[in-house]
Amino acid sequence: SRVGILISGRGSNMEALVAAAAAEDFPAEIAIVLSNRAAAPGLETARRAGIPARAIPARDFGVDRAAHEAAIDAALREAGCELVCLAGYMRLLTPFLVGRWAGRMLNIHPSLLPAFPGLDTHARALAAGVRLHGCTVHLVTEVMDEGPILAQAAVPVLPGDTEASLAARVLVQEHRIYPQALRNLICGEQVPADPRASLLNPCV
Numbered sequence: 001s002r003v004g005i006l007i008s009g010r011g012s013n014m015e016a017l018v019a020a021a022a023a024e025d026f027p028a029e030i031a032i033v034l035s036n037r038a039a040a041p042g043l044e045t046a047r048r049a050g051i052p053a054r055a056i057p058a059r060d061f062g063v064d065r066a067a068h069e070a071a072i073d074a075a076l077r078e079a080g081c082e083l084v085c086l087a088g089y090m091r092l093l094t095p096f097l098v099g100r101w102a103g104r105m106l107n108i109h110p111s112l113l114p115a116f117p118g119l120d121t122h123a124r125a126l127a128a129g130v131r132l133h134g135c136t137v138h139l140v141t142e143v144m145d146e147g148p149i150l151a152q153a154a155v156p157v158l159p160g161d162t163e164a165s166l167a168a169r170v171l172v173q174e175h176r177i178y179p180q181a182l183r184n185l186i187c188g189e190q191v192p193a194d195p196r197a198s199l200l201n202p203c204v
């Protein structure tokens with residue numbers, strides 16, 4: 001399967017997907033990396049790995065969110081993408097793009113959903129005193145950080161943890177489960193229990 005990745009910043013999850021996809025037996029290739037921010041360091045990282053990467057800045061489209069998303073959609077289709085992975089894409093999607101890619105768009109979120117949707121998940125986990133935290137890969141639906149869960153990994157919250165130390169522990173797991181969830185979805189090995197998930201062709 002050809003996969004497009006949307007980023008906004010560092011792109012370490014994108015890098016993990018690119019690294020996984022470089023393996024001969026991985027059922028996907030990364031066709032393109034797109035960013036809504038021209039300054040996203042991940043764009044250069046992708047190019048260095050030989051992946052076409054370009055910015056489609058929202059501000060080029062003013063207040064016209066639909067036009068911005070149409071440009072992203074067109075770029076994904078031109079690159080022949082069949083699946084889209086959001087990897088630190090920090091812009092809310094409208095039902096337009098979500099609908100175009102229903103069942104074929106994944107996101108990684110740095111918490112054990114449904115706990116802590118939204119921003120600042122690590123600080124909020126520390127403030128809540130949870131003993132377990134983690135990350136979730138899920139299919140994207142119109143509601144932010146909702147949608148059928150494909151994979152999760154938990155990490156302990158340790159005494160003395162700071163936002164940074166907890167984030168780093170979670171990030172290691174993000175990089176592990178995102179490629180795994182993508183592979184399982186493509187290969188049909190993991191059918192989400194949630195009926196809102198549409199099925200993809202299993203690997204042949």
Ligand code: GRF
Nearest residue numbers: 010011012013088108109110
């Ligand atoms: C990750 O923690 C991801 O879960 C969240 O934003 C962060 C992006 O990091 N949505 P990176 O750009 O993948 O390095």
